[in-house]
Every structure is written in C-alpha cells, then in structure tokens.
Amino acid sequence: MMLRPCPREKEVKELVERGHWPVAAETAPELRAHVNDCRSCGELVLVTAAFQKARIEAAGTAKLGSPGVLWWRAQLRRRNEAVERIGRPILGAQIFALAVNLLLAVVFVVWRARHGFAWLSWLEQLPQNATLHLDSQWFDTLWPFALFGSGWNSLLTPMVLIPAAATLALLGGVVVYLASEKQ
Amino acid sequence: MSWESVIPNVFARDAHLDASRAAVRPMDDEAFAGFYERSARSLWAYLARTSGDPALAEDLMQESYVRFLCATLREEGEVAARRYLFRIATNLLRDHWRRPRTTPIEDVPESFFARCGDAAQAESQMMLGPALAQMRPRDRQLLWLAHAEGYSHNEIAEVMGLGSASIRLLLFRARRKIARLLGEEQRGRAL
Numbered sequence: 066m067m068l069r070p071c072p073r074e075k076e077v078k079e080l081v082e083r084g085h086w087p088v089a090a091e092t093a094p095e096l097r098a099h100v101n102d103c104r105s106c107g108e109l110v111l112v113t114a115a116f117q118k119a120r121i122e123a124a125g126t127a128k129l130g131s132p133g134v135l136w137w138r139a140q141l142r143r144r145n146e147a148v149e150r151i152g153r154p155i156l157g158a159q160i161f162a163l164a165v166n167l168l169l170a171v172v173f174v175v176w177r178a179r180h181g182f183a184w185l186s187w188l189e190q191l192p193q194n195a196t197l198h199l200d201s202q203w204f205d206t207l208w209p210f211a212l213f214g215s216g217w218n219s220l221l222t223p224m225v226l227i228p229a230a231a232t233l234a235l236l237g238g239v240v241v242y243l244a245s246e247k248q
Numbered sequence: 249m250s251w252e253s254v255i256p257n258v259f260a261r262d263a264h265l266d267a268s269r270a271a272v273r274p275m276d277d278e279a280f281a282g283f284y285e286r287s288a289r290s291l292w293a294y295l296a297r298t299s300g301d302p303a304l305a306e307d308l309m310q311e312s313y314v315r316f317l318c319a320t321l322r323e324e325g326e327v328a329a330r331r332y333l334f335r336i337a338t339n340l341l342r343d344h345w346r347r348p349r350t351t352p353i354e355d356v357p358e359s360f361f362a363r364c365g366d367a368a369q370a371e372s373q374m375m376l377g378p379a380l381a382q383m384r385p386r387d388r389q390l391l392w393l394a395h396a397e398g399y400s401h402n403e404i405a406e407v408m409g410l411g412s413a414s415i416r417l418l419l420f421r422a423r424r425k426i427a428r429l430l431g432e433e434q435r436g437r438a439l
Contacts, residue, residue, distance in 0.1 A: 082398050108427035115430055116395035119376045123293035128306070132284035135310060136277045139317030146318070 071105040081113040158238030165234040275329075280317065287330050288313075290397065295337055297396075298388040300381060304344065312337040334397070335407045338389055345385050375437075379429035387422035394419055 077100060080089045090097035100106045275283060291312065295305035315336050321329060380388050386408075393399045393407060401419070405412035 108423055111430055112391070112423055112427050113395045115376050115379075116392065119297055120290070120293050120392075120396040123297055124289035127289045127292035127296075129284075129288050129292070130306075130310065132281040132288075132313075133277065135284070135313045136280055136317065138310075139314045142314060143318050 071103050073099055073103070074106055074109055077106045077109055078113060081110055082117065084117070086110060086114065154242040158242045161241045162234040162238045165237055166230070169230045274320070275317070283326065283329065284313065286326070287333060291333060291337055294334065294392050294397070295341065297376070297380065298385070298392050299341060299344070300377070308337060308340045308344065311340055315340075331399075331403060331407055334393070335409070338407055339409075341385070341389065375430065375433055379426050379433055382429055383422065383426060387418070387425070390415070390419050391422050391426060394423075 073096070077086075077096070080086045087097075090100070100110055288309065292305055292309050295308050295312075296302045299305055299308070312333060316329075316333050319332070319336075321332060323329075323332075380391075383391070389408065390404060393404045399407065401412045401415045404410075404419070405415045408415070410418075
C-alpha cells in the first residue's frame with residue numbers, strides 16, 4: 066500500500082477546512098481538475114467536507130448544561146480525593162501500630178508459656194483478695210507482670226517495657242506515614 | 249530543636265503541589281466558563297457522532313470536564329487544554345466500549361430514542377451516519393479528530409495515546425474506507 070501523500074493535499078485540505086471549497090474550485094479550474102484526477106485529493110475533499118458539515122450540524126444541536134455545576138462537581142471531587150489521600154497514610158499507621166502491638170502480645174504469651182502458666186494464679190487469688198489494700202502486695206496481685214518476681218523491682222520491667230513498645234509502635238506509624246508521604 | 253527538624257517533610261507534599269501549581273495555574277470558575285463555552289459544542293459533537301448516542305455523549309462530556317478540572321495540566325494555553333480535554337473524552341469513550349453492555353432495552357428512556365430520531369433527521373447524519381456506523385470505533389475517532397477537528401498527526405497521536413507513525417497508516421486506511429462508503433452512499437441516493 067502506497068502511503069506517499071499528494072503534494073497538493075495540504076492546500077486542498079486547508080481550503081476545505083476553511084469552507085472555501087467548492088467556491089475556490091470555481092476560481093481555480095486547474096485545482097478542480099487536479100482533485101478530479103487525484104484519488105487522494107478527491108477522497109480528502111469528500112471526507113473532510115462530510116465531517117465539517119457533520120461537525121457544524123452536531124454542534125448546533127448540542128444542549129449544554131451549566132459550567133457552574135460542573136465546576137462545583139469538580140471541586141467536590143477534588144476535596145473528596147484530598148480527604149482520601151490524607152486518610153490513607155493514617156490508616157496505614159494505625160494498622161502498623163496494631164500489628165506491632167499484636168506481635169508484642171504474641172511474643173509475651175509465648176515467652177510466658179515457656180515459663181509455665183503459674184503467673185495466672187493471680188486470677189485464682191483475686192476473690193480471696195476482696196478487701197484490697199494499698200500496699201505492695203496489692204500491686205503484686207493485680208499486676209500480672211509483677212509475677213516476674215516479687216516486689217517493686219519486678220514491677221519496673223513491665224512498666225518500662227509497655228511504654229517502650231507503645232512508643233515503638235507510635236514511631237513506626239510515623240515512619241510509615243512519612244514513607245508513604247514521600248511516595 | 250524544633251519538631252519540624254525531628255519529623256521533616258510532613259508538609260513536603262503541599263510544597264510540591266504549590267510548585268506544580270506555579271508552573272501551570274489552574275482555571276478559576278470564570279476562565280472555565282469561557283473555556284466551556286468555546287469547547288463544549290465541539291466536544292459534544294465529537295462524542296455524539298463517534299458514539300452514535302447523544303445521551304451517552306452528554307454524560308461523557310460532563311465527566312470529561314470534571315476530570316479535566318481535577319487534573320493538573322502540564323502545558324499552558326487553550327490549545328493544549330482543549331487537546332487534553334479531547335484526550336480525556338477519548339479515553340472515556342474507549343472505556344465505555346470496552347465495558348460489556350448490560351442495559352436491557354426496557355431500561356432505556358424514551359427520550360433517548362426521540363433524540364436519536366432528531367439527530368437522524370440532519371442531512372449530514374443521513375449521509376455520514378451509516379458510513380460511520382460501519383467503521384471501527386477507533387477509526388471513527390481518528391477520522392473525526394483529523395477531518396472535523398483538523399488535528400495534525402502528532403496531535404491525534406497525543407489525544408489517542410498512539411504513535412504518530414501508526415496514526416498516518418491508520419488514518420490512511422480509515423479515510424480510504426469511509427470515502428468508499430460515502431461514495432456508495434452518494435451513488436445510492438443519486439439513483
């Protein structure tokens with residue numbers, strides 16, 4: 066298939082697109098003769114004239130809505146997209162913090178299971194301690210982590226461990242948030 | 249030590265957006281109204297004639313403008329904006345054609361048929377309509393952009409997301425086919 070364009074195609078196309086055809090053909094019989102003989106230019110005139118006419122007629126029948134409505138629809142969509150974009154990293158951070166906490170809980174349970182479930186005995190002792198007193202014994206009973214040992218020293222380990230884990234989870238969430246922001 | 253230095257780049261996205269906005273200013277509502285007045289009729293004609301469905305053309309036109317307003321333009325100027333708008337509309341049409349048709353005929357409103365009838369009464373539609381209906385959707389788009397909108401091969405390539413080298417060949421074949429169909433139509437009406 067030959068794709069070589071006719072050298073006069075551009076000239077003919079311009080005349081048709083500007084609406085000068087077929088008036089221009091009357092003043093230039095040589096061009097008219099060329100269009101009659103040249104298959105490419107003949108097709109161009111036929112097709113372009115048909116499309117130009119169709120365009121004018123179709124544009125005349127268009128029933129246009131208000132641009133203001135479209136403007137506000139776009140504003141609303143942009144706002145919704147912005148809210149969604151902001152919410153996405155926050156949700157990610159929350160999921161990450163939850164996952165870290167769950168992981169810590171599992172690690173703790175596994176760790177305690179290896180040492181036996183003796184620490185659960187504080188639950189059995191709970192009814193017996195109906196009259197609780199604000200002494201070290203009360204803390205030892207109520208706080209399951211205190212069964213790592215006894216007394217205030219044993220309380221220090223979980224009291225440091227839990228805030229540390231929470232801080233870690235929080236910072237992890239912030240890191241995830243910043244990473245997704247960069248993306 | 250300030251908290252911004254501890255957690256840097258929290259507002260980096262906003263800064264980046266401001267920079268991109270400085271490159272091409274988004275349209276305000278007045279500028280958009282003017283642009284809409286100048287471009288909507290052409291866009292509707294393109295969508296209506298290439299899809300053959302005026303109701304669909306109306307829906308896609310609205311969606312095209314909403315997406316256009318939500319997008320960030322890379323080039324400034326009305327010509328580039330208009331080209332981008334046609335690109336959005338072309339993609340929406342393509343997506344529509346790809347989707348399976350599930351609407352039963354009972355669910356189509358009567359106004360759709362009434363409007364189709366009005367459009368069919370137009371003289372150019374009588375001639376071009378049957379010929380266009382026999383063309384492939386992509387060829388209809390190519391022909392409209394080239395011969396109704398007067399876009400160059402490069403511009404059509406940009407609007408349709410195709411290579412400009414392939415546009416030349418595709419357009420050549422499409423034009424030859426529709427010229428044959430229009431010729432047959434003209435001969436049929438003359439007899």
